[in-house]
Amino acid sequence: MFHCFIPATTSKQEGTKTNTALPTHLGSIQVSEYNALIKRYSLNTFDRADPFGVVVGSTKVFWPYFSRYIRSFDEGSVPKDPVDSFYQKVVSDVLNLSEISGVSNEVRYDWNTPRSGLFVHVQTAGHLAGFAFYDQEVGWSCHPTFGLWFVYRAVIIFDADWMGPSPTLPEPVFDEQTKQEMKKWTEVANSERWQVRSTRLKLRDACPIGKDQYRYHGDCLSFFFPIEESSAEVIARVRLSQADPLYVVSCECEPSAGPASEEFSSTTLEQRAIRTAQQHSPP
Numbered sequence: 001m002f003h004c005f006i007p008a009t010t011s012k013q014e015g016t017k018t019n020t021a022l023p024t025h026l027g028s029i030q031v032s033e034y035n036a037l038i039k040r041y042s043l044n045t046f047d048r049a050d051p052f053g054v055v056v057g058s059t060k061v062f063w064p065y066f067s068r069y070i071r072s073f074d075e076g077s078v079p080k081d082p083v084d085s086f087y088q089k090v091v092s093d094v095l096n097l098s099e100i101s102g103v104s105n106e107v108r109y110d111w112n113t114p115r116s117g118l119f120v121h122v123q124t125a126g127h128l129a130g131f132a133f134y135d136q137e138v139g140w141s142c143h144p145t146f147g148l149w150f151v152y153r154a155v156i157i158f159d160a161d162w163m164g165p166s167p168t169l170p171e172p173v174f175d176e177q178t179k180q181e182m183k184k185w186t187e188v189a190n191s192e193r194w195q196v197r198s199t200r201l202k203l204r205d206a207c208p209i210g211k212d213q214y215r216y217h218g219d220c221l222s223f224f225f226p227i228e229e230s231s232a233e234v235i236a237r238v239r240l241s242q243a244d245p246l247y248v249v250s251c252e253c254e255p256s257a258g259p260a261s262e263e264f265s266s267t268t269l270e271q272r273a274i275r276t277a278q279q280h281s282p283p
């Protein structure tokens with residue numbers, strides 16, 4: 001099982017070594033377990049009894065990569081939903097790698113609606129992947145390290161069999177005081193129809209887990225919680241600004257593969273995806 005920071009490709013651009021990695025956090029999901037629980041929004045099985053899938057999550061670590069992506073557009077041509085477009089590119093780039101491009105797959109994004117037929121309840125998927133505990137009472141998934149400062153981006157189902165034991169389910173993480181605080185701010189947010197961003201921030205801040213290291217900040221915070229500037233204004237400013245330094249984040253599950261500098265070391269999303277597909281595909 002893996003759910004760690006995954007840097008992707010490293011390439012040389014304009015003579016300098018630039019990490020074009022697209023950071024994301026992954027968990028493997030046993031699709032049959034999800035389908036047994038969520039019949040209404042069941043996932044494609046490719047006619048397999050027990051197919052293999054991947055849950056894709058993201059933290060603020062994605063921001064410098066995302067801001068580089070934004071800078072690659074001319075004025076006026078930045079996609080309308082830039083985060084969604086960014087993750088579509090990340091996922092599609094990885095799935096097009098020659099080593100796994102032969103494995104059929106279906107991608108369901110967090111933003112796919114029930115009407116599209118591609119809805120996936122990402123919090124249940126993440127829970128069953130052992131990634132983050134989904135507390136149905138408060139409606140939030142909490143990761144033991146990132147706390148509430150992460151979101152899901154996609155679930156990818158592969159035409160490949162699940163192999164090995166089921167993922168270990170995550171442990172509950174909220175204490176009673178946190179839960180009460182979250183419920184309180186949820187009620188306030190509901191009464192405000194989720195329009196007041198400072199309330200939404202208070203709700204997220206109610207949980208202390210991961211706040212020191214993973215709470216959004218700077219442009220990332222302003223983009224997702226646009227209180228003084230609109231998200232579009234943040235994007236316009238970011239497009240013209242200097243590149244942010246890339247985050248240096250240690251890898252939870254493979255300490256030895258953690259990056260030591262701006263240049264991320266060995267474990268790449270490609271390598272991981274290839275290894276995963278090889279491990280899970282029938283021989």
Ligand code: B12
Pocket residue numbers: 037038040041109110111112119120121122123124127128134136138139140141142148149150151152153186194200203224
């Ligand atoms: C609709 C939606 C909203 C709506 C309604 C929220 C709601 N919970 O009803 C609105 C617009 C209000 C909203 C607001 C926000 N949202 Co929203 N939203 C969604 C969305 C698209 C679907 C949620 C949904 O309808 N769930 C269905 C209901 C019925 O879920 P449920 O009651 O738990 O029922 C399921 C479980 O019971 C499950 N089940 C049954 N048995 C069992 C057993 C077990 C063990 C388990 C695990 C599950 C399980 O089956 C049911 C579904 O069939 C998800 C993305 C997604 N694709 O899932 C994001 C999502 C929940 N939102 C998210 C976020 C971040 C937000 C906001 C903070 C956004 C913002 N910028 O302010 C706010 C705050 C939300 C909050 N809870 O405080 C994140 C939460 C991340 C996290 N760490 O948990 C999600 C997951 C999106 C993402 N990309 O990660 N959201």
